[in-house]
Amino acid sequence: DTGVSQDPxxxxxxxxxxxxxRCDPISEHNRLYWYRQTLGQGPEFLTYFQNExxxxxxxxxSDRFSAERxxxxxxxxxxxxxxxxDSAMYLCASSPGTAALWVPFYSGNTIYFGxxxxxxxx
Amino acid sequence: xxxxxxxxxxxxVPEGAIVSLNCTYSNSAFQYFMWYRQYSxxxxxxxxxxxxxxxxxxxxxxxxxxxSSKYISLFIRxxxxxxxxxxxxxxxxxxxxxxIFGKGTTLSVSx
Numbered sequence: 001d002t003g004v005s006q007d008p009x010x011x012x013x014x015x016x017x018x019x020x021x022r023c024d025p026i027s028e029h030n031r032l033y034w035y036r037q038t039l040g041q042g043p044e045f046l047t048y049f050q051n052e053x054x055x056x057x058x059x060x061x062s063d064r065f066s067a068e069r070x071x072x073x074x075x076x077x078x079x080x081x082x083x084x085x086d087s088a089m090y091l092c093a094s095s096p097g098t099a100a101l102w103v104p105f106y107s108g109n110t111i112y113f114g115x116x117x118x119x120x121x122x
Numbered sequence: 123x124x125x126x127x128x129x130x131x132x133x134x135v136p137e138g139a140i141v142s143l144n145c146t147y148s149n150s151a152f153q154y155f156m157w158y159r160q161y162s163x164x165x166x167x168x169x170x171x172x173x174x175x176x177x178x179x180x181x182x183x184x185x186x187x188x189x190s191s192k193y194i195s196l197f198i199r200x201x202x203x204x205x206x207x208x209x210x211x212x213x214x215x216x217x218x219x220x221x222i223f224g225k226g227t228t229l230s231v232s233x
Contacts, residue, residue: 004165030165031219033219035221040130040225040226041226042126042128042210042223042224042225043166043210043221043223043227044223045219045220045221045222048219048220056219056220058220075216080164089163091165091166093165110168110171111156111168111221112168113158113165113166113167114165115164115167116163116164116165117164118163
């Protein structure tokens with residue numbers, strides 16, 4: 001399988017515990033994204049990496065959230081002191097683009113999502 | 123008002139029907155428009171990607187963008203039970219990275 005891989009697929013944790021999710025993007029994809037999706041809603045953008053640099057963070061990414069992409073390959077998303085409101089599916093996505101701006105019809109704009117990591121905070 | 127509005131449905135149609143899914147948006151700076159399909163408890167899968175206004179066709183799927191009305195559509199011809207899923211529209215401005223999604227429309231195609 002050469003798609004975006006996420007681990008674990010499901011995580012149940014007690015409120016106050018820390019959790020970490022891992023994402024392995026498609027090989028050689030420079031751009032990596034994290035989104036969060038709750039039931040009945042579309043995905044919401046959390047953060048974006050261009051190689052190892054975290055270039056954009058949403059206001060949804062509170063201080064309890066931290067994301068890294070240390071060598072420009074896999075990425076981790078850690079949530080500290082989890083709260084029940086953190087229960088959601090955390091989606092990782094990647095795209096091959098290297099351009100600073102999207103160029104119309106450039107195939108590197110195509111964003112591929114992983115299967116997601118479900119988090120339940122009890 | 124949310125930037126992207128999408129009727130969540132559910133929408134139920136018989137096999138073979140033509141399905142029309144729609145989104146409206148408020149941000150006139152959106153330039154990139156996408157449709158994703160999401161099966162239950164799976165990640166979104168890109169179906170169609172268009173830039174600015176116009177139509178794009180791919181097999182049984184046609185995407186339309188009307189920027190003057192801030193309205194996009196996805197048409198599915200000859201719908202199949204395997205098309206049963208949630209369809210998400212997503213949009214992006216030229217210089218941004220974040221995709222802004224609608225809530226998704228749940229479609230059920232019965233055989």
